[in-house]
Amino acid sequence: MLAIPARARSTFNGHNLASIDRSTPTRMVVEGRAALAFGPEYPASVTMKLNPVIDPRCCCDPLGTAVTIDEISAVQGAITVMQTGPTTFVVNVLEEGPSSFEVSGVLTVPVGGLDLCSAYDDTRELPVTWFMTVRAERPRWRLEAPAECGARTVIQSNRPLPITAVALDAMGKPFSPQNVEHPAVTVVGSGVGLRVPEGGAPSDIVATGDGKVVVTATEDGASHEISVIPAARPAPSTGPSATAASCSHRETC
Numbered sequence: 001m002l003a004i005p006a007r008a009r010s011t012f013n014g015h016n017l018a019s020i021d022r023s024t025p026t027r028m029v030v031e032g033r034a035a036l037a038f039g040p041e042y043p044a045s046v047t048m049k050l051n052p053v054i055d056p057r058c059c060c061d062p063l064g065t066a067v068t069i070d071e072i073s074a075v076q077g078a079i080t081v082m083q084t085g086p087t088t089f090v091v092n093v094l095e096e097g098p099s100s101f102e103v104s105g106v107l108t109v110p111v112g113g114l115d116l117c118s119a120y121d122d123t124r125e126l127p128v129t130w131f132m133t134v135r136a137e138r139p140r141w142r143l144e145a146p147a148e149c150g151a152r153t154v155i156q157s158n159r160p161l162p163i164t165a166v167a168l169d170a171m172g173k174p175f176s177p178q179n180v181e182h183p184a185v186t187v188v189g190s191g192v193g194l195r196v197p198e199g200g201a202p203s204d205i206v207a208t209g210d211g212k213v214v215v216t217a218t219e220d221g222a223s224h225e226i227s228v229i230p231a232a233r234p235a236p237s238t239g240p241s242a243t244a245a246s247c248s249h250r251e252t253c
Contacts, residue, residue: 002187002194003218004202008180010043016130018055018063025121028053028063028107030130037167037177038096038136041219045092046179047084050130053107058117064109067128074102079134093136103130137175139167141183141217143202143224154227155207157192161226163202163215184218192228 012034022029030053036046050069052062066087075081077099080092089103107126114122145153145162155162165182169175185202187194191211196204207213207228216223 001189002196002205004182004185004187004196004200004205006041006180006184007182007199007201008041008043010045010179011047011049012178013049013051016051016053018053020055020057023055023119025119026127028055028120028126028128030128032130032132034091034132034134035175035177036093036134036136037139037180038093039138039219041184042177042180044094045090047088047090048132049088050103050105050128051087053128055117055119057119058114063117064107064113064126067103067105067107067130069103069105071104072101073104074100076100077134078136091134093134096136096138099134099136101132101134103132104128105130135175137169137177139169139175139177139180139183140172140220141222142166142168142174143185143215143217143222145224145226152227153224154229156231157210157228158206158208158231160203161187161205161207161213161215163205163224163226165202165217186216186218187213188216189213189228 016030016032019029019031050067052064054062068086069083072081072083078094078097079099081089081101083089105128107128109124109126114120120126144164166174167177182201187205192207192209192213195206202215209228210230211228213226214223
């Protein structure tokens with residue numbers, strides 16, 4: 001049996017998109033959203049950085065350098081928000097549910113940075129307001145294989161497991177928590193050997209032999225079974241297992 005711990009992420013770093021409807025020539029408005037998994041297995045505190053902003057009206061490149069934070073305000077919901085640097089802050093989630101806050105600052109624009117963008121007045125310091133909403137939920141997990149594998153998941157020996165973990169909210173709808181890459185799982189093989197590189201994810205596990213593998217999410221017990229067949233075994237071309245067998249000839253399903 002293998003036990004793969006959850007892989008968490010506590011820092012978010014990416015470009016932001018300006019709101020065309022809410023931005024004005026003298027102030028850029030950015031609307032941001034974060035979805036977080038809530039629970040003892042996941043980091044409750046995450047660090048966010050305000051990076052350069054992309055405005056679709058100003059072609060493709062980010063405008064200016066990182067936003068320098070002046071103020072964090074209008075905090076609502078079960079979170080705390082604390083500035084930790086000129087461009088960074090930490091959000092600490094206290095309980096499940098929606099929350100929101102605002103960050104005001106200045107985007108430093110290099111000389112000529114707005115020459116090809118008529119959406120804003122020509123300036124070296126463009127005021128920015130960042131409206132952020134945070135959705136924190138305790139996820140349930142669904143383990144699945146690609147659709148082309150059909151009703152059964154069959155792979156050839158010595159191939160990685162074609163497993164994806166999908167987070168589900170309280171309504172059973174998929175969502176993408178940004179503070180976790182995959183949940184903790186246990187992997188049990190019958191008639192097969194299992195190996196995984198240090199720090200590997202469930203999809204990095206390689207099964208060798210002739211048997212089956214059951215992958216189970218440690219937190220809520222969701223599981224998925226995968227059949228493993230020798231690479232030299234011919235695949236049937238007809239019958240109910242034809243789809244799964246054809247899937248087995250791919251590097252992964």
